[in-house]
Amino acid sequence: EAGVTQFPSHSVIEKGQTVTLRCDPISGHDNLYWYRRVMGKEIKFLLHFVKESKQDESGMPNNRFLAERTGGTYSTLKVQPAELEDSGVYFCASSQVLAGPVGTQYFGPGTRLTVL
Amino acid sequence: DQQVKQNSPSLSVQEGRISILNCDYTNSMFDYFLWYKKYPAEGPTFLISISSIKDKNEDGRFTVFLNKSAKHLSLHIVPSQPGDSAVYFCAASVHGNKLVFGAGTILRVKS
Numbered sequence: 001e002a003g004v005t006q007f008p009s010h011s012v013i014e015k016g017q018t019v020t021l022r023c024d025p026i027s028g029h030d031n032l033y034w035y036r037r038v039m040g041k042e043i044k045f046l047l048h049f050v051k052e053s054k055q056d057e058s059g060m061p062n063n064r065f066l067a068e069r070t071g072g073t074y075s076t077l078k079v080q081p082a083e084l085e086d087s088g089v090y091f092c093a094s095s096q097v098l099a100g101p102v103g104t105q106y107f108g109p110g111t112r113l114t115v116l
Numbered sequence: 117d118q119q120v121k122q123n124s125p126s127l128s129v130q131e132g133r134i135s136i137l138n139c140d141y142t143n144s145m146f147d148y149f150l151w152y153k154k155y156p157a158e159g160p161t162f163l164i165s166i167s168s169i170k171d172k173n174e175d176g177r178f179t180v181f182l183n184k185s186a187k188h189l190s191l192h193i194v195p196s197q198p199g200d201s202a203v204y205f206c207a208a209s210v211h212g213n214k215l216v217f218g219a220g221t222i223l224r225v226k227s
Contacts, residue, residue: 004159033214042118043160043205045214056214091159095212103212104150107159 002026004108006092012114018080021111025074025094032075033095033105034067038088046090049075050097082115089113119143120208122218131227135193139206139218142187146208150215151180151191154203163204164191196225 005024013019025032034046046065047057051072060067064083069075079086089110095103121140129135137151147168152160166173166180166189173180179192193200201224207215 006159035215035217042120042219043207043215043217045216048214059214093159093215104162104165105215106162107152109157109159 004092004094004106006090006108006111008111009109010112010114012116013082014116015084016081018078019082019113021077021079021090021113023075023077023092023108025092026106028096029094029106030072030097031095031103031105032069033093034075034077035091035093035107036088037091037110038085043091046077079113082113084115087113087115118219119146120206120216120218122204122206122221124221125219126222126224128224128226129196131198131225132195135191135196135200135223135225137191137193137204137206137221137223139189139191140187141189141208143208143210143216144187145210146216148209148212149180149182149189150207150209151178152205152207153200154205154220160205193223196223198225198227201225 007022032049035043037043045059048055049069052069066078089112091110092108093105095105150165151163154160164178182189203220205220206218
């Protein structure tokens with residue numbers, strides 16, 4: 001079974017440009033999460049989709065970030081316009097919706113974003 | 117407001133010995149705790165988890181202990197192997213939703 005995949009693995013852009021990150025979750029996983037790790041610090045939550053609906057976007061830093069999950073499959077995270085402080089590693093994770101309250105989240109390899 | 121704390125940035129252990137990684141949390145609403153292992157340039161890999169209704173969960177060489185009264189959990193690796201060298205993240209959630217991570221502990225297992 002394929003794991004969570006992310007594209008690109010690395011992106012270098014200039015301040016003010018736009019970047020779109022993509023995440024393909026594990027097949028059958030309705031929950032999709034975006035996280036970010038900045039400057040080697042802790043990994044921080046950005047938002048959570050259940051299928052195509054945004055369940056929780058409390059971690060989104062500002063309106064320069066736009067996440068979508070069309071059709072409840074893959075998701076994109078667009079940063080427009082990018083700022084220097086957006087540099088970091090963006091992780092995507094997915095989990096199954098279980099009858100109980102918890103589902104282990106499985107992470108992708110991440111996209112390293114560098115804003116110059 | 118750091119709700120999950122890993123106070124040891126790094127830990128060095130001899131191969132074959134026990135590695136103990138610690139984690140403290142402040143939010144009493146957390147009911148699910150996980151440990152992830154991360155190698156450079158890779159995403160976090162799920163290792164082991166524990167529900168708040170338990171105080172111990174074991175999986176092979178890995179055991180997680182939960183002390184709810186102290187809001188403390190620990191990961192024991194016995195015996196430690198050089199391949200265990202990685203960054204270990206403690207994470208917590210409420211009802212399995214968004215994960216709140218600690219800053220990580222770098223484990224080095226020396227052969």
